[in-house]
Amino acid sequence: MATLNYATQYQQALEQEFPYVLYFGALFSTPNNGRYRWVNSRVIEIPTISTTGRVDGDRETIGTKKRNFNNSWTPLTLENHRSWQTLVHPRDIDETNQVASIANITRVFNDEQKFPEMNAYCISKIYSEWTGKSKTADKTVLTTENVLEVFDKMMTDMDNNRVPRAGRILYVTPEVRTLINNAKQIYRTLDVSTQSQTIRRAVTSIDEVEIPESVPSDMMKTVYDFTTGWEVDTTAKQINMCLIHPTAVITPISYEFAKLDPPSAGSEGKWDYFEESFEDVFVLPNKVNAIAFNVEA
Template identity: 30%
Template structure:
């Protein structure tokens, strides 16, 4: 059997670019992480004791040095394959071509799911640490929204505003835009991506609009693709210190077998596997603040 064409290796730039254009959390990617050879990595934490009162009888007070290692284990391993009969490609005027299958899958499934997984994992960690709050922030005035967001930014400003990212819902971004209209100190721009989204800054912190609400919830069912879990809440915002997380793929493989290169039928076989995860570092977890949209009152709530 002839060798398969590994698009992930041969066309790495094109495929990575598609992922970057559709994944809003790309800026959270951790550089310099090498998963090879293991599925668990350990992050060392060094703590030392402080000063004690000096005496003038000679000698120094002996301090302590403690090194601990927190383990983090990869667990999110995803894959899919598609078979397209070569006559389906021909009779659809190439609509079902390998290039189109790749592009549509990455833009409509892979990229958004990466965001959904990362946002939900951050939201769940914030809830666990009691750093998440349920609130209907957009029920108030635009100034109320702006003040609440600034209040949460202040909680993590010690990590340096240039190191923070804030992901906000469309309703929140709309309120901020209305509040700042005419003040002359605020501008909105569209990112140069295939998914256009508004980006701005507050107090030096970059705000990125997540207009695709389907990927901005607290929990998901990943049985078949990704859908918000039954008990999921929409998110108002996530503010995160980039140094508080490790987010990286260990494996991203994409294969295309042409007719005759496999034994599954007379057509094209497309395979994609993504093995990745996101972790909030235990000793940096204070660099995460989340605001959840409070559940609707009443039996069923209103559709958004």
């Protein structure tokens, strides 16, 4: 049987899933991911355009013509090099359905291992880069009395830094979502005249800001150990809220290898699956003000 490296097709299939299976799917599908170019498998370049401002016009003469813009490319190196491999004995699967069986194995691996790890890496890397750019997280202990005040302060800071309101996303833990749902400043009107048996209390947006599905608390930490899979680091702090505009980050992923080899002497008669990727998460330097955190004190 011919063995093919289907890394490109595998990556395309995963990218179609990202918005639906990742808690931070909107960040993995940020528009910025279409605005960089690959230099090689580990290095990308992101463009930056700058211009001068306007000057007074002159009706009597023609000014000196010159180029008043500059375009530069900033190289970024992907440091997160990950791989996974497994052997499968033919007797452990239905021999008339080997590829589908491998597909089932990789599907479980993606859902239960890789995707949670990508979530953990994403939020912790954003926090690390953000604080590394001299930013400090809010450490207010959140309650139903003050949770919206903290949110409003984040929003005001972004407004003053000209971050577009449209598109901002508020990621919260289940505990913080409960605080928001019960915040004193939120008023609900329930239509008891309908025959609906469901009363929806969840707040899914505040002003123009979307509040997606709650992110499990263990996937909203400041530091993780990625030695094998992912686990919360002993030094980690709890991230309670993250207000972010997706254009503040870039999340490149390059699958260099994804291949299934049939049983052979080299694999001692077993199916052999291996995949390898280079991936990372970067905060764009000129968009650092489009991110805000509230973390454990």
